[in-house]
Amino acid sequence: MSSKKSIMDYETVALDDGKSALVIIDQTQLPYNTEILELTKQEDIWDAIYLLKVRGAPAIGVAAAIGIYLAAKEIKADSYDEFYQQFLKAKEYLASARPTAVNLFWALDRMDEVVKANQDKSVAEIKELLHKEAVEIKEEDIWVCKQIGEYGLSLVKPGDGLLTHCNAGQLATAKYGTATAPMYLGQERGYNFKIFADETRPLLQGARLTAYELHESGLDVTLICDNMSATVMKNGWVNAVFVGCDRVAANGDTANKIGTSVVATVAKRYNVPVYICAPTSTIDLNTKTGADIHIEQRPAEEVTEMWYKKRMAPDGVKVFNPAFDVTDNDLIAGIVTEYGIARAPYTESLKEIFAKKEAAKAAK
Ligand SMILES: CSC[C@@H](O)[C@@H](O)C(=O)COP(=O)(O)O
Numbered sequence: 001m002s003s004k005k006s007i008m009d010y011e012t013v014a015l016d017d018g019k020s021a022l023v024i025i026d027q028t029q030l031p032y033n034t035e036i037l038e039l040t041k042q043e044d045i046w047d048a049i050y051l052l053k054v055r056g057a058p059a060i061g062v063a064a065a066i067g068i069y070l071a072a073k074e075i076k077a078d079s080y081d082e083f084y085q086q087f088l089k090a091k092e093y094l095a096s097a098r099p100t101a102v103n104l105f106w107a108l109d110r111m112d113e114v115v116k117a118n119q120d121k122s123v124a125e126i127k128e129l130l131h132k133e134a135v136e137i138k139e140e141d142i143w144v145c146k147q148i149g150e151y152g153l154s155l156v157k158p159g160d161g162l163l164t165h166c167n168a169g170q171l172a173t174a175k176y177g178t179a180t181a182p183m184y185l186g187q188e189r190g191y192n193f194k195i196f197a198d199e200t201r202p203l204l205q206g207a208r209l210t211a212y213e214l215h216e217s218g219l220d221v222t223l224i225c226d227n228m229s230a231t232v233m234k235n236g237w238v239n240a241v242f243v244g245c246d247r248v249a250a251n252g253d254t255a256n257k258i259g260t261s262v263v264a265t266v267a268k269r270y271n272v273p274v275y276i277c278a279p280t281s282t283i284d285l286n287t288k289t290g291a292d293i294h295i296e297q298r299p300a301e302e303v304t305e306m307w308y309k310k311r312m313a314p315d316g317v318k319v320f321n322p323a324f325d326v327t328d329n330d331l332i333a334g335i336v337t338e339y340g341i342a343r344a345p346y347t348e349s350l351k352e353i354f355a356k357k358e359a360a361k362a363a364k
Contacts, residue, residue, distance in 0.1 A: 006216045007034060012171050013059050015066045015134060020073060022066045024054040027171060031212040042071055042093060049097035049104070052203065056172020057246045057282050058141050061103030065134040067094050068111045072130050075123070083123045087115055099294040100255055100324050101246040102284045107137055141174035144279045147338035149181030152242060152277060153189070155334065155341070156182065160239040163196040163229060163267075166257030167209035168244025168277060178277035178336075179242040180214065187219055195221045196232050200257060202303045202321065229263050233270040241267050241274040242336075248276065248283040252329030252346025253290025258322055264331035273333035280337055280357055283350055290326030298323050 007030070014023040021038040022045055029035045037053065039045050045067040048054050054063045071090035077083035091108050098104060114133045118126050156162065168179035176184055186193050195214055200206035207223055214221040224232060232238055241263060247255045254260075254276050264274045287293055300319035305311040313319070335342040335349075339356040342349035 005034075007031075007213055008170060008217055010034065010036070012056075012174060013054055013062045013066070013138070015069070015138075017131065020070055022048075022063060022070060024048060024063065025171070026053045027055055027209060028053055030171075030208050040070070042067065042090060045070070046094060046097045049094075055205070056167060056169075057101035057103040057244065058145075058173040058178065058279055059171070060098065060101050061107035061281055062134075062138045062141055062174055064094050064097075064104050065107040065111055065137040068108055069127075069130045069134040072111075072115075072127055077123055080119050080123070080126075083126065084115060087112075098296055100296045101282070102287075103246075103279075103281050106281050106284075110137065138174045141279070141281075142176070144281070144338040145173050145176035145178055145181045148178050148277050148279065148336050149176060149185040151338075151341050152179075152182030152275065152336045153185050153191075155273070155275060155336070156186070156191075156193075156240050158186075158191045159193075160191070161194045161196065161232075161237045163198070163232065163238045163241045163263065163272075164210060165198040165206060165226075165241075165243050165260050165263050166200045167205040167213075168242075169210050169213045171209045171213055172244060177213075178244045178279060180210070181277065182242060183214065183219060184217065187217065193220065194237065195219055196229075196238060197221055197223050198226050198229060198259065198263065199223060200259060201226050202306065204307060205257065226259050226262070230266045230269075233266060233272050238267075238270075238272050241272055242277055243274070245276050245278050245282050246324055247287060247293050248278050248335060248350070249287040249289050249293060250285045250347055250350060251289050252332055252335060252342070252344065252350065253293075254278070254327045254329075254332060254335075255290065255293045255295065255324045256327065258325050261325045261327040261331070264327045268331050274327070274331060275341075276327075276332055276335045278335050278337050280339065280353060283335075283337070283353070285350065285354065290328065293324075293326060295325070296323040297321060
């Protein structure tokens with residue numbers, strides 16, 4: 001019997017409180033090396049987020065929550081004010097790692113709220129509450145992905161062809177993934193999906209991560225280049241597109257990995273519905289439209305040489321390398337959240353989703 005551990009047996013992101021470490025799989029090494037990193041320094045945590053060692057909006061959120069807890073744990077302060085000043089500095093630092101995925105800010109703000117709400121407590125007690133909150137943020141993400149799986153699965157039928165772009169899988173979340181959650185759940189229930197994974201240039205999250213985790217899990221996955229989605233859709237092989245997101249604006253416009261809007265435009269041409277799998281932690285009602293979303297620009301080398309033995313572009317050529325694009329809301333058939341599926345017009349339906357979330361919180 002093989003004792004080789006599957007990538008699915010590892011936690012994408014975890015806290016080792018005894019070692020005061022953020023524990024992650026270094027995703028830049030996948031699929032060849034499964035290297036587990038134990039990060040204790042704030043600079044290393046920042047680098048891991050910036051360099052995409054830990055990536056995907058929900059996983060970035062969990063890493064940030066654990067990261068700021070670890071920073072807080074190290075603070076030596078006698079008074080609340082002294083503690084909070086240093087906490088805010090650490091928060092600002094981690095928040096600067098990447099600009100588009102709102103989960104980074106959402107998680108840091110949630111941790112900040114814990115500090116502000118407990119000014120009457122001792123510094124030691126606040127640290128303990130931060131620990132609890134970071135653990136909760138991670139646990140919640142697992143539940144959220146499960147729910148998205150159930151709602152997503154209700155949109156498709158056994159034997160369907162599904163296409164996904166980038167990695168919104170287990171490696172992008174605490175477990176199950178968002179766009180992959182209906183796929184994993186369908187597998188448990190005998191749906192026999194045929195999945196197409198876009199390779200996702202320039203950093204190949206689709207090839208290195210999505211194709212890897214789905215294949216390891218025994219799903220029927222076919223890797224395609226980014227320029228092949230029209231072909232597989234025209235052939236009638238795709239019944240639905242499921243993708244994740246980094247920030248959904250109040251009107252439903254959605255920032256996700258560069259190339260998502262191309263897939264959505266092609267899908268519209270071939271009448272294939274595009275579903276955005278979106279934890280409410282990735283929906284930002286304070287951002288009005290996609291035009292207000294800050295799109296991260298990344299180094300030219302990611303396009304010209306990073307994954308090649310030799311540079312594959314002329315020296316000195318200009319390169320444009322946005323990490324994300326915005327899919328306009330009219331290309332989106334539904335936004336699948338943990339509280340149900342929002343449909344156009346999104347300005348209203350997303351508010352209803354948040355009202356359900358509030359009601360569920362109040363009922364606890
Ligand atoms: C559930 S993850 C959703 C998104 O974060 C994912 O689709 C994506 O675009 C990730 O981009 P990345 O640059 O790899 O962090």
